[in-house]
Amino acid sequence: MSLRLVRAPEPYERLDGDGPSLFLAGGITGIEDWQSRAEILAGRAGFPVTVFNPRRAGFDMTREADSVEQIAWEHRLLRAADLVLFWFAEGPSTQPITLFELGSAAERPGRIAVGVHPSYSRAMDVRQQLRHVRPEVEVRSTLEEVVAEALRALRDG
Template identity: 50%
Template structure:
């Protein structure tokens, strides 16, 4: 597995890949756990969580936002995870944007996430067949069944 971490960009396209969309500040490092769950199925993971982010640096903030914007579009699928610690308004925006597309999505929201009801209701309207998982392991298992994952195409 190759993990591409912001703000790095691959020299050549790496596919198939899944983007980890969810909180990156003020929340536990859920991405580390997700990567382990996704390892058997996804050759490439796009991880927006940097080891160190220079908060207050507008140029780096803009670079991060552009990286996420570009790689969300490039990825073959997106895993959304809403942890309980913060509201994560940008992730809600990204979910709305991509739920209105045909990009394969897997979504999970912790039962204690304050906007879980809204996520479930909105996705029930935008993507009626998509189940919002209640734990990260189940959300990753759903991601591992999406088009592009090794498990969705049989053994390679």
């Protein structure tokens, strides 16, 4: 039972034994590194999982070439993932790119798991928007809960 980590901007090619894949969608800029905690939780899954983590070391978003590369990587792997986990972390940002990605993912077929920290400023909006377009998605309140839900969904197929 192993965890495979693919971090931006690493290329990804599916390998035998990878198991299902999980994309960690959520705030990065000005937001705590919640992705590292999610990786640890996914590592305890008890079955092989590939985690796509968009947080990258030394990312300089003022460099246009780096930003273009980052956006292309995220776009490609958001669609390649078997399930996209959205986490809206506590912090000063409304995480507008994550809101955009959630809106896009919610409108197309595919599995998603969504969590919102209780103090996230747009928590009510996320819950209400999903209620209309994906009523089957239960919005979780902790990172641990949303990771557990995502792993259950991946394990159960």
